[in-house]
Amino acid sequence: HVSFTCKRHGENSADVRTTVRSTSLDNIRNVYGAAMARELLDVDAKDEALRVKVSGLISNGNHSSKRLVLILFINGRLVESSPIRRCIEQVYAAYLPKGSHPFIYLSLTFPPANLDVNVHPTKQEVRFLDEEQVVDFVQDTFEARLNGANASRSFLTQTLLPGAAEV
Numbered sequence: 001h002v003s004f005t006c007k008r009h010g011e012n013s014a015d016v017r018t019t020v021r022s023t024s025l026d027n028i029r030n031v032y033g034a035a036m037a038r039e040l041l042d043v044d045a046k047d048e049a050l051r052v053k054v055s056g057l058i059s060n061g062n063h064s065s066k067r068l069v070l071i072l073f074i075n076g077r078l079v080e081s082s083p084i085r086r087c088i089e090q091v092y093a094a095y096l097p098k099g100s101h102p103f104i105y106l107s108l109t110f111p112p113a114n115l116d117v118n119v120h121p122t123k124q125e126v127r128f129l130d131e132e133q134v135v136d137f138v139q140d141t142f143e144a145r146l147n148g149a150n151a152s153r154s155f156l157t158q159t160l161l162p163g164a165a166e167v
Contacts, residue, residue: 024057024105036103039063041149043106045141051114052134054141056106060149064100073107075115079126084108087135091142108134 022030029037040057068089072079084106092102114129128134 028057028105032103036063040103040105041145043141043145045137047134047137050130050133050137051111052137053109054106054138055109056104058106058142058145059103061095061146063103064096065103066099066101068101069103071105074126074128075109075112076107077126081126083131083135084138087139088142091139091146095146106138108138 025037025040028040036059039059039062041060042056043058044055046053068085070085070088072081072084074081088102088104092100096102108128110128115126
């Protein structure tokens with residue numbers, strides 16, 4: 001078992017337990033809750049020419065939050081990528097209300113020679129070879145997955161009772 005303490009919205013702390021065999025979805029469910037986990041879609045794609053693999057869990061059109069949650073791993077390292085962040089926000093702009101943002105747990109795998117981790121002193125911001133084409137591939141992968149899931153999108157509606165005045 002692996003145990004760690006994290007802070008969740010509105011709570012002081014939560015003791016979260018994961019096992020070695022737990023999946024990414026299990027871990028997200030433990031940290032962010034079952035409601036979040038139900039809104040996630042699997043993504044898994046590979047581009048042989050670019051030598052990149054994209055996998056992870058992305059929120060569908062039913063979920064939105066006030067800020068983008070992007071958990072990005074590149075070759076197993078938790079990193080930041082401004083181009084990937086902008087791409088994700090652009091993709092979801094077509095699916096979410098203005099001012100709303102998705103939840104993204106994403107893993108990109110490249111040949112190590114295609115990465116530059118020396119962009120930022122903390123090595124958290126990375127650059128990669130063929131960045132524009134890779135970002136386009138991530139965008140296409142997300143759009144294809146979201147378009148496929150769009151048919152199952154749900155909307156909450158409220159019915160006016162007979163005789164009730166419209167607001």
